Amino acid sequence: MKRKSIAMAFLLIVAFGFLAVQGAFAQKSRLVFMTAGDVNMLALGQNVFAPGFMAENPNVQVITIHTGPGNAGSQTIYEKLLAEKKANKAAGDVDVALVHEIFMKWTMDQDLLQPYAQMTNTWKYVTSPFAKTSLGINVEGYVMPLFQSQTAIAYNPDYVKNPPKSYAELKEWVKKNPGKFGYNGIKGGASGVAFVMGWVYAETGKYKKYAVTGPFEKAEVDSWEPAYKALKEFNKNIVITAGNVGTLDALNRGEIWMGPVWVDMFFTFMNEGKMDPKMRLALPEPGMPGQPMFFVIPKNAPNPELSRKFIEYVTSPKIQANEIVIRFNWYPGIDGSALKGSIPQEVFDKIYRDVTPADLQKKGLAFPLADYYNAMLEAYERWAQ
């Protein structure tokens, strides 16, 4: 009899406990944050944004979903939103998405997003030109940049005393030092792609037309043959590395003396002890491309106000300084002047030592317009291989 009542009591406790837990969850509103990008973006969402935002908003549960690196990651998000639209789903599953530039090209004419940026209280800090035009498309009001990532040439100062100041000087350097420059081609990650785009800008001198104004003309593509033939010659004296990380590893192991890298990956490797701290950066004339990642809110987001609140939190000067710049070594998505005083001098000096804010302004280029972008990649396969 006694045993029976104990069992009964235990059951009751379990049942009540279950109800209580369910009740607690029911009261919390859910915010689904879907992010493209490498696994570092998942870590950023799960370990930084979600706990930080939930600490300030205890009745919100942030769920981070990761779709994968590169354009393919953004594409998955695009396909999800498109499928919801085709199914006429009034309230979608995604509250906030973090995407690459190319995503805007796919979605802007599909009516999948809502304009929200001007309504946020952090809009006043946004000065980046990328937040207005991206790959030649007007995106103003639909996006808030989380960060700006930039490519540059990393080099080993033990062997390279005077890093090349332009692509032309780099060509000469490679002739004198065969096998000591490495990049990852165009199929092993975007640092190689950025290097090739910069090459075309340098050879043709038509950055404005290809990346800003357009329009797309087939005749331009045909005019690139000499530029790519020159790149084919250049490629004879260099090594192709195994990916973005491959270039960094090869540089660190001393296999190569110079190579194009993502600046944020370069500094993160350094912070983690995977890169010799003596390595330096250079941004050759006419410059190399970089790209932002954008926050967007789907048109059918279930809680647009909550979505905005989340984006306001992440684009606030505090988070931008502590997480984006200090911890992850990106250039901030909002204006650097808003961060003054929030970033310790040594971090500021490290990040802006070789590539100064003035350099970034002048030589931090955009990737080409989408049609030129595709044409440049295919031209590489046609003429430079």
Place this chain on the structure above:
Amino acid sequence: MTSLQPKMWGERKLPPYVLLLFPSVTFMVLMYAWPFISSVLQSFFISGKEGGVTLANYVKVWELYRKDIAFTFAVTIFNTFLVGVVAVIFSVYFRLRQNRVSALLSAIFKLPIFIPFVVVSQMMNSFLAPHGLLNTALAQLGLVNLDKPLQLFNFAGLSFGFAWKQIPFAVLIIHGGFQMIDNSYIEAARSIGAKLPSVILRVLVPMNKSSIIVALVLVYSQIIGTFTLPYMLIGGKVPTTITVDIAHRVNYFRDFGVANALGVCSYIMVLLTAAYYLRSKIKEARQEVSQ
């Protein structure tokens, strides 16, 4: 053949085995047959554009990727052959020398089967690099000059990676087949004076032909379909493998047309072996029936 026809066929009632087959056949059709057919179909349309059936995707494949297709084929054939030969040698060793050492070796040998390709790729990446573990170790022995290290991010390194991962898998299958062969055959051959090579080539291998073929067909189709190892070792190099090209077309261009056309090329390569395998299976079945 007529004996295989069900007797109830003429009647309207569905035979019960249809019900039993239904779940598995539906699954096969939905999950394997349909994606395969749709992939072949999509290779004849230009991705994202209206328009009729076209060969444009195949023209592009020919213009841009024929070297890569040849490279993929060469890598696959070479490695299937390499894996086959080495796996037979190891399996023979494990079959004929059954002692503690061979038992230990065969246990260690199974390890790579459980290591995913992506881990193998990362491992090979740092092991085979110009200043990686292998080259620095050889340099310590004075065999290699680190200023001019062995370059292994190419056909050779790729083959090393594939062999490392696939030989144990092939051994597992082939050794299993050898275990089924009774000792008396080997003893009989030896008693009339057969040396080890003829025991292997004229007794063990012919009696185990079917499991060797199964192993080779599986290894062959796995190598053709592997993405991570070529991507992480020779990703941006020329030539590279079909799988890297497919990822490139989809990631950068969202061009499923050309990606599927490349896919069809790899299906054809796999179908060649599958056809051979099926034919030999059917032949075997016929022989059994006629006996």
